[in-house]
Structure formats: structure tokens, C-alpha cells
Amino acid sequence: MALLEINNLAIHFGGLRAVDEFDLTIEKGELYGLIGPNGAGKTTVFNLLTGVYKPNEGIIRLDGKDITGKKPIQINREGIARTFQNIRLFKQLSVLDNVKVGLHNRYGYSTAASILRLPSYFRTEKEMTEEAYELLKVFDLDKNAATTLASNLPYGAQRKLEIARALATGPKLLLLDEPAAGMNPNETQELMDTIKYIQKNFNMTILLIEHDMKLVSGICEKLTVLNFGRILAQGETKAVLADPEVIKAYLGE
Amino acid sequence: MGRIKTYFSTMDRTSRDDFITYGGLLVVFIVMQGLLSAGMLSNQMRGLLVPLCVYAIMAIALNLVVGTLGELSIGHAGFMCVGAFSSAFFSKINPDMPDLPRFIIAIIIGGVVAGIFGFLIGIPVLRLNGDYLAIVTLAFGEIIKNIINALYVGVDEKGYHFSLSSVNDMGMDPLNGNIIINGPQGVTGTPRSATFAISMVVLFISLIVILNLTHSRDGRAIMAVRDNYIAAESVGINITRYKLTAFTISAVISGFAGALYAHNLATLVATPARFGYNMSIMFLVFVVLGGIGSTRGAIVASVVLTLIPELLRPIQSYRMLIYAIVLIVIMLVNWSPKSRAFMETHSLKRFLFKKGGKEDK
Ligand SMILES: Nc1ncnc2c1ncn2[C@@H]1O[C@H](COP(=O)(O)OP(=O)(O)O)[C@@H](O)[C@H]1O
Ligand SMILES: [Mg+2]
Numbered sequence: 001m002a003l004l005e006i007n008n009l010a011i012h013f014g015g016l017r018a019v020d021e022f023d024l025t026i027e028k029g030e031l032y033g034l035i036g037p038n039g040a041g042k043t044t045v046f047n048l049l050t051g052v053y054k055p056n057e058g059i060i061r062l063d064g065k066d067i068t069g070k071k072p073i074q075i076n077r078e079g080i081a082r083t084f085q086n087i088r089l090f091k092q093l094s095v096l097d098n099v100k101v102g103l104h105n106r107y108g109y110s111t112a113a114s115i116l117r118l119p120s121y122f123r124t125e126k127e128m129t130e131e132a133y134e135l136l137k138v139f140d141l142d143k144n145a146a147t148t149l150a151s152n153l154p155y156g157a158q159r160k161l162e163i164a165r166a167l168a169t170g171p172k173l174l175l176l177d178e179p180a181a182g183m184n185p186n187e188t189q190e191l192m193d194t195i196k197y198i199q200k201n202f203n204m205t206i207l208l209i210e211h212d213m214k215l216v217s218g219i220c221e222k223l224t225v226l227n228f229g230r231i232l233a234q235g236e237t238k239a240v241l242a243d244p245e246v247i248k249a250y251l252g253e
Numbered sequence: 254m255g256r257i258k259t260y261f262s263t264m265d266r267t268s269r270d271d272f273i274t275y276g277g278l279l280v281v282f283i284v285m286q287g288l289l290s291a292g293m294l295s296n297q298m299r300g301l302l303v304p305l306c307v308y309a310i311m312a313i314a315l316n317l318v319v320g321t322l323g324e325l326s327i328g329h330a331g332f333m334c335v336g337a338f339s340s341a342f343f344s345k346i347n348p349d350m351p352d353l354p355r356f357i358i359a360i361i362i363g364g365v366v367a368g369i370f371g372f373l374i375g376i377p378v379l380r381l382n383g384d385y386l387a388i389v390t391l392a393f394g395e396i397i398k399n400i401i402n403a404l405y406v407g408v409d410e411k412g413y414h415f416s417l418s419s420v421n422d423m424g425m426d427p428l429n430g431n432i433i434i435n436g437p438q439g440v441t442g443t444p445r446s447a448t449f450a451i452s453m454v455v456l457f458i459s460l461i462v463i464l465n466l467t468h469s470r471d472g473r474a475i476m477a478v479r480d481n482y483i484a485a486e487s488v489g490i491n492i493t494r495y496k497l498t499a500f501t502i503s504a505v506i507s508g509f510a511g512a513l514y515a516h517n518l519a520t521l522v523a524t525p526a527r528f529g530y531n532m533s534i535m536f537l538v539f540v541v542l543g544g545i546g547s548t549r550g551a552i553v554a555s556v557v558l559t560l561i562p563e564l565l566r567p568i569q570s571y572r573m574l575i576y577a578i579v580l581i582v583i584m585l586v587n588w589s590p591k592s593r594a595f596m597e598t599h600s601l602k603r604f605l606f607k608k609g610g611k612e613d614k
Contacts, residue, residue: 089480100470101477
């Protein structure tokens with residue numbers, strides 16, 4: 001059974017069909033790319049998947065379970081985590097605490113335990129800190145960076161921290177919205193390696209939106225191309241990128 | 254001493270910060286208590302000790318909402334008012350109880366009643382995103398003050414009697430009855446149980462509750478909601494729940510402060526100067542000048558800004574000038590990035606015009 005199955009998804013904003021007749025199937029462990037010109041509706045697909053928007057039509061299934069129309073919190077608990085195109089970190093929390101917020105629902109102790117500093121507070125906090133450091137290590141943020149405020153990180157590191165925070169929620173499916181935006185070629189290369197590493201070592205299924213063609217063709221196994229809210233092409237990366245329609249849409253941009 | 258120094262250097266930044274706050278407060282307490290016992294404080298100073306504690310508690314309680322949660326409350330005096338009257342009521346109807354246990358129970362009652370109000374206000378309002386809380390708390394503060402001003406409660410053999418118009422309307426036996434809350438005349442004869450030491454203990458407890466909460470899993474969630482609620486939702490944080498937690502705990506602590514306040518006065522009345530809008534704004538000034546989000550700053554600001562006008566009384570004509578200068582200096586010192594970030598998210602312009610705007614998610 002596919003991990004993610006989207007059938008005939010649509011959302012309208014007034015007269016604008018931002019996403020229409022959208023189908024997508026992603027198998028477990030796949031690294032899948034969603035591309036298309038600016039304003040094509042890519043971020044809107046993420047917002048539909050994560051419950052920020054409710055679709056006008058269509059069904060979204062995760063692991064066979066219908067999650068259409070659920071709220072963002074519930075969807076995260078079902079196992080979808082995301083990053084944002086315009087970075088949304090907890091700016092005044094430390095890098096470590098940003099990841100620990102991601103771990104929030106996987107560890108627990110009561111409000112009373114935190115106020116009274118009961119043993120469960122110390123035990124759980126220690127476990128959370130350890131796991132957070134393990135995650136930060138993947139992104140090379142575990143050294144001095146961990147205790148600085150998230151807002152003080154360089155841009156590229158902020159994008160990585162968002163991925164770490166999303167991973168901390170223990171998702172089945174990771175959605176990355178233009179993870180390389182604003183990065184230089186070196187940083188982009190490094191990020192590609194990290195994304196591959198996550199796919200392998202976390203057994204993660206990843207759907208990523210990207211503008212950078214090099215990144216997409218370098219790591220994605222399959223692609224869906226979106227144009228004006230509709231699917232222009234879909235399939236193996238090589239075949240899709242050779243599609244004349246796709247080339248036309250991109251050259252016409 | 255060396256051990257303490259080593260211990261100090263191994264602490265992380267937040268524990269060190271808390272340590273300084275607790276330590277500083279303890280030193281102040283010991284010094285002031287010493288001076289008090291030695292009879293070396295002026296009458297004026299002695300009279301200020303309990304109010305200073307009350308204001309400091311209010312400042313840290315409000316800071317939990319404004320600084321840590323990032324919501325604006327301009328009616329916190331209302332929670333203090335509720336705590337004051339409910340605790341005074343309890344003490345009045347239990348004249349035969351020993352003083353200290355009665356006072357402890359009264360403080361708890363003040364906190365619980367204020368907390369219930371906070372929770373009930375929070376449930377509908379904190380579901381919404383935006384500055385609705387500011388408007389609703391403002392209304393709450395004014396309404397509660399006016400209701401208490403019109404409230405008459407008495408007791409006789411037949412039980413309790415209430416009225417919202419006059420003493421006679423209560424239907425209480427005028428000879429054997431006992432008026433507890435007397436409309437605009439408020440509550441008189443509350444036992445004056447609030448000593449400096451007890452007030453400091455309550456301040457310490459409030460401080461521990463707030464700092465421990467802030468540096469916990471719940472506290473992180475509260476601050477995550479403040480910093481970016483969309484991202485907080487995306488990692489599964491139940492926004493309403495954590496807003497309610499912070500707001501209710503803040504209300505409970507305000508209720509404690511109200512109980513101390515009530516048991517420090519011979520007569521407790523809900524005049525505008527006491528529990529109205531002005532007082533709520535004063536608490537907000539403490540928080541803002543303390544450097545929004547800084548618990549220690551809130552305490553320092555509340556003490557400095559209460560003491561200065563009092564100490565300057567002898568030089569009447571320069572009083573307001575010096576006060577203004579102090580305000581400006583504190584502002585310059587405390588204009589931390591946190592304060593500025595808060596100003597950005599709560600700027601008047603944004604409030605009046607495009608609320609939030611359409612955000613790219
Ligand atoms: N909440 C909204 N209200 C109205 N229009 C929207 C909304 N969200 C997105 N859109 C529109 O939908 C289209 C697709 O946007 P988006 O998904 O952000 O594109 P992109 O592919 O660049 O991520 C755009 O025309 C955008 O203006
Ligand atoms: Mg986009």
C-alpha cells in the first residue's frame with residue numbers, strides 16, 4: 001500500500017482554482033519532487049496536506065487512513081511534518097529548544113511535575129535533550145550553535161533547523177518546501193547530501209518542493225510538475241524532465 | 254564560596270539567570286526584614302513593603318501572559334480584584350479561625366477564584382488569534398470592578414443574602430445580620446494578616462511557579478505559540494491548551510496578590526484607582542519597562558516605579574519630572590530585542606489597519 005494517496009484534490013480561492021484534479025501516489029521510502037513555476041500551487045498542495053486549508057474536493061490518505069480535512073495538529077500526529085517556504089522558526093528560543101518543541105508530543109510529563117520539579121521532569125528533559133542533540137548532529141548544529149537563539153543562525157542553518165524540528169515529531173512523511181531557497185551552491189550540495197542521508201537513515205519518505213532543477217534531478221526519484229494548479233507531467237524524474245511540455249513551461253517562465 | 258562559584262559556572266544560562274533572581278530577592282528580603290525588626294524603617298517604608306510585594310507579584314504574573322505567551326491583557330487588576338474580595342470574604346466569615354491558617358486558606362481561595370475567572374474568560378477568547386484578549390480583559394476588569402461596587406452581601410441566621418442595589422434589598426435581619434460586602438463601601442475589618450514575610454513567601458512561590466513553568470515542556474510550548482503559532486501547530490502543539498495554561502496560571506497568581514492586598518488594608522473598596530483600568534496599565538508599564546519577557550526585569554521595574562514617586566514626595570514640584578526621566582532611562586536600558594519584537598507584533602498600526610494580513614504559509 002502506498003504511504004500517501006491523493007485523489008482528485010481541488011481547492012478554489014474565489015474564482016481561482018489554485019489546485020485542481022490533483023492526484024499523487026507516494027510509496028514508502030520514496031524521495032519525491034513537486035516542481036513547477038511560481039504560483040503553480042505547490043505550497044497550496046502542502047497546505048492542503050497539512051490541514052492548513054480544507055480542500056473543496058478530493059481525498060487524502062496516509063497509510064490507508066483518510067485524513068482529509070483534519071486539523072494541522074491532528075495531521076502532525078498522524079505522521080506528516082513539514083517545513084515552510086518562508087522560514088518559521090521559534091525565533092526567541094534556542095536552537096536546541098526549537099527541536100525540543102518538535103519532540104513535544106513524543107515525551108510527556110505533567111504541568112505539576114514541571115512546577116514541582118519532580119523526578120519525571122529531570123528524567124524526561126534529559127531524554128529530550130539527548131534526542132534533540134542526536135537530531136542536531138545530523139545537520140551539524142549540535143556544537144556551539146545548539147545554545148544560540150534560532151534567529152541568530154545564518155540563513156542556511158535556519159532552513160536545516162526547520163527540517164530537524166519537523167523530523168523531531170517522528171513523521172512518516174516529511175514535506176520540504178523549497179529547502180534550498182536562498183542557499184549558495186555549496187550549501188545546496190551539502191543539503192542534498194543531508195536529505196539523502198535522512199531518507200536512508202531515518203527510512204523517511206520525503207516530498208519536496210524545489211525550484212533548483214539541479215537539486216531535483218540530482219536526488220528525486222519521481223516528479224510531479226504542476227502548472228496553473230494542474231498536473232503537467234508525472235513520473236520518473238528523467239522522463240518528466242525530457243517532456244517537451246515541461247521544457248516549454250519552464251522556458252516560458 | 255569556591256564551591257558555589259564552581260557550581261555557578263557549570264550552570265546553563267537560564268539556571269544562572271534564575272539563580273541571580275532568587276538570590277537577589279533573598280538578599281533584599283533578609284536586609285529589609287532585618288531593618289524592619291530593628292525598627293529602622295520609616296513609617297512610609299513600612300507601609301510600602303506589602304504593596305511592593307503585591308505589585309511585584311502582579312508584574313511577574315502579567316509578564317507570563319505578555320512576555321512569555323505574547324498576548325496582551327489590560328485587565329489584570331480585575332483578577333487581583335476578584336482574588337482580593339473572595340479572600341476577604343472568606344476571612345470575614347471565619348472570624349474565629351487562627352490567623353495564619355485562615356490567611357493561607359484565604360490566599361488559596363483568592364487564587365482559585367481568580368483562576369476560575371481566568372479560565373472561563375480564556376476558553377472562548379484564546380481560541381481566536383489576534384488582540385481580542387486585550388479587549389475582553391479590559392472589559393472584564395471594568396465590569397468586575399463595577400459589579401463589586403454594587404454588590405451587597407450579608408449574613409444572618411437564615412444564611413447569606415445578596416443584592417445588587419442596596420443593603421435593605423438583601424432582606425437580611427437588620428438587627429442580628431452582619432454585612433460582609435457593603436457596596437461602594439466595600440469590605441471593612443478584614444484581618445490585617447499580610448505581613449512582609451508572608452508576602453515575600455508568596456512572591457517566592459509565585460516566582461518559582463512561573464520560572465519552573467517557563468523552563469519546562471509546557472513553557473517551551475507556550476513560547477513556541479508566541480513566536481510562531483503556525484509553526485507550533487505544524488509540530489502538533491495544541492495552541493489553545495497552552496494559551497489557557499499560561500493565562501489561567503497568571504490569573505491564579507494575580508489572585509494571590511489580591512489576597513495579600515486585601516489583608517493589608519483596613520477597608521477594601523473597588524474604586525477605579527484601586528482596581529480599575531489605571532492599575533492594569535500600571536502593571537503593564539512594569540512589564541514593558543522591565544523588558545517584556547524578563548521576570549527579573551518586571552520585579553525590578555515594579556519596585557523602582559513604586560518607590561520613586563513615594564520617595565520623591567518631599568520635593569513635590571520636581572516629582573513628575575524625575576519620574577519621567579527614570580521612565581526614559583529604564584526604557585533605554587531595557588529596550589531589549591524581545592521588547593522590540595513585541596512592539597512589532599502588537600503595533601498600534603497593525604492593530605488598527607490590516608490585522609495580520611494574508612500570510613504565505
Ligand atoms: N489563502 C489564499 N487565498 C487566495 N489565494 C491564494 C491563497 N493561497 C494561495 N493562493 C494563490 O494560489 C496560487 C498558488 O500559490 P502557491 O501554492 O503559493 O504557489 P507556489 O507554487 O509558488 O508555491 C497563487 O496564485 C496564490 O496567489
Ligand atoms: Mg510556494
